[in-house]
Amino acid sequence: MTTGENPSTAGWEPGIVAFLCNWCSYAGADSAGVGRHQYPSSVRIIRVPCAGRISPFFIISAFLEGADGVLVSGCHPGDCHYTSGNLIARRRFILLKSLLEHAGVEEGRLWFTWVSASEGGRFAAVVDTVTKRVRALGPASCLRRRFI
Amino acid sequence: MEASAIVRTVRERAAELLASGRVDLVIGFEQGSMPMRAAPCFVSDADGTDRLVWNSFCGVNLARFLRGRHGRIAVVAKACDTRALVELIKENQLCRTDMVVIGVPCAGMVDSAAVEEITGHAGITGVEEADGRLLLTAGGSPVSLPREDVLCRSCRRCSTRNPVICDIAVGERAPEPEIPGFLDVDQFAALPSEERRTRIEAEMKRCIRCNACRNVCPMCYCVRCFADDAFPQWVGRGGDPGSVMSFHLVRALHLAGRCVECGACERACPTGVDLGILNRRMSADVYRHFGYRPGMAPEIPSPLSTFSPGDPEDFMLEPDRGRSCGCGG
Numbered sequence: 001m002t003t004g005e006n007p008s009t010a011g012w013e014p015g016i017v018a019f020l021c022n023w024c025s026y027a028g029a030d031s032a033g034v035g036r037h038q039y040p041s042s043v044r045i046i047r048v049p050c051a052g053r054i055s056p057f058f059i060i061s062a063f064l065e066g067a068d069g070v071l072v073s074g075c076h077p078g079d080c081h082y083t084s085g086n087l088i089a090r091r092r093f094i095l096l097k098s099l100l101e102h103a104g105v106e107e108g109r110l111w112f113t114w115v116s117a118s119e120g121g122r123f124a125a126v127v128d129t130v131t132k133r134v135r136a137l138g139p140a141s142c143l144r145r146r147f148i
Numbered sequence: 149m150e151a152s153a154i155v156r157t158v159r160e161r162a163a164e165l166l167a168s169g170r171v172d173l174v175i176g177f178e179q180g181s182m183p184m185r186a187a188p189c190f191v192s193d194a195d196g197t198d199r200l201v202w203n204s205f206c207g208v209n210l211a212r213f214l215r216g217r218h219g220r221i222a223v224v225a226k227a228c229d230t231r232a233l234v235e236l237i238k239e240n241q242l243c244r245t246d247m248v249v250i251g252v253p254c255a256g257m258v259d260s261a262a263v264e265e266i267t268g269h270a271g272i273t274g275v276e277e278a279d280g281r282l283l284l285t286a287g288g289s290p291v292s293l294p295r296e297d298v299l300c301r302s303c304r305r306c307s308t309r310n311p312v313i314c315d316i317a318v319g320e321r322a323p324e325p326e327i328p329g330f331l332d333v334d335q336f337a338a339l340p341s342e343e344r345r346t347r348i349e350a351e352m353k354r355c356i357r358c359n360a361c362r363n364v365c366p367m368c369y370c371v372r373c374f375a376d377d378a379f380p381q382w383v384g385r386g387g388d389p390g391s392v393m394s395f396h397l398v399r400a401l402h403l404a405g406r407c408v409e410c411g412a413c414e415r416a417c418p419t420g421v422d423l424g425i426l427n428r429r430m431s432a433d434v435y436r437h438f439g440y441r442p443g444m445a446p447e448i449p450s451p452l453s454t455f456s457p458g459d460p461e462d463f464m465l466e467p468d469r470g471r472s473c474g475c476g477g
Contacts (some may be wrong), residue, residue: 059393095401098433098463102344104349
């Protein structure tokens, strides 16, 4: 992840913060490792108890502190460890994504998905897709904290 | 009903309520310290009800002042005040049985800044209202303006003119305008992302982080606001662009599905930031995705405290599809 000066795009790799729910997606990332699925090293994983635990502020803070992209992943609908945390979170994410894009954050920086504990291959594919999209957009500048 | 008749009825009803002991306090408006200003006023004595007024400058949302008070309270409320009351009752912040709503129909409130602009910032020393016109005294000479030309931004797009909940109705029902929809939001969404960002940044640049928008908002009642948190400090206290932007983004998200679009924040803003630029986006999304208009029906739960299995999911990433198709514009 890059902070401070704008990195030159040559040789630049995006920094992506991934918020993964403890019960499905974090275990999914684990099984990607166990299953030896290759995926880009651009993600920094933060484990949260549930997708419903993710305050929009976590995501905005990640952008403020210099993340180029943010990925949020939880259990598939119906699989939530807390029954409906992911479905309540889904409503919140609809609004958050819409608001950030409204405010000029490019489409393609913020991603939501469901990954279950057994879907190691899917997790690798998700990270791959997200990294490609964020790399194409270049370094993020919209919400970065600028000290004056 | 003429404005003076409304004032008379409000005073009479308030005096009756206080004298009979039905309520301990009446919250309404009194004449402010300057023309074109009305200030919230708290009357606990039947003799004090003469202070109450009702005019085109009663823009503050009085729902703000009911929380945390003991006893039964009567409130002189226009439509957006009652919508905020409905939301606060839904969130268990107020008890319907402890309040008496004196409902007043509203034809929109006047933006005193717009009046000052049209009259060239002349010191306005007096204002009267008659037949939908404002009669102003500015620098000794009278000026007459149609009210329609100087309505607040939020009042121009308002579609609820009559109180949603009401115990004592004052005046005749105002005609309800057709719901104007979200044309402004759609027009803004049609702009390229770079242009939207520039416009919002220009708007946010004027913000001095005085927190007036938060302090005047009827729906902002958190005991500990995220903006005041020092550990972790989510947003800086000063005016660096990132902090200002994230303060307003998170405030818009906290108000999503709850904002009644009374425009109190915009009227309170000392630098005239168009806060609706973010809040209207949320209102449009909440209406389109969840079919919800805040403050209209006490029995419908708040959209973000519930869910539906069929909520839209097309904004989510399906790696096989390779792309998402975006959400809402």
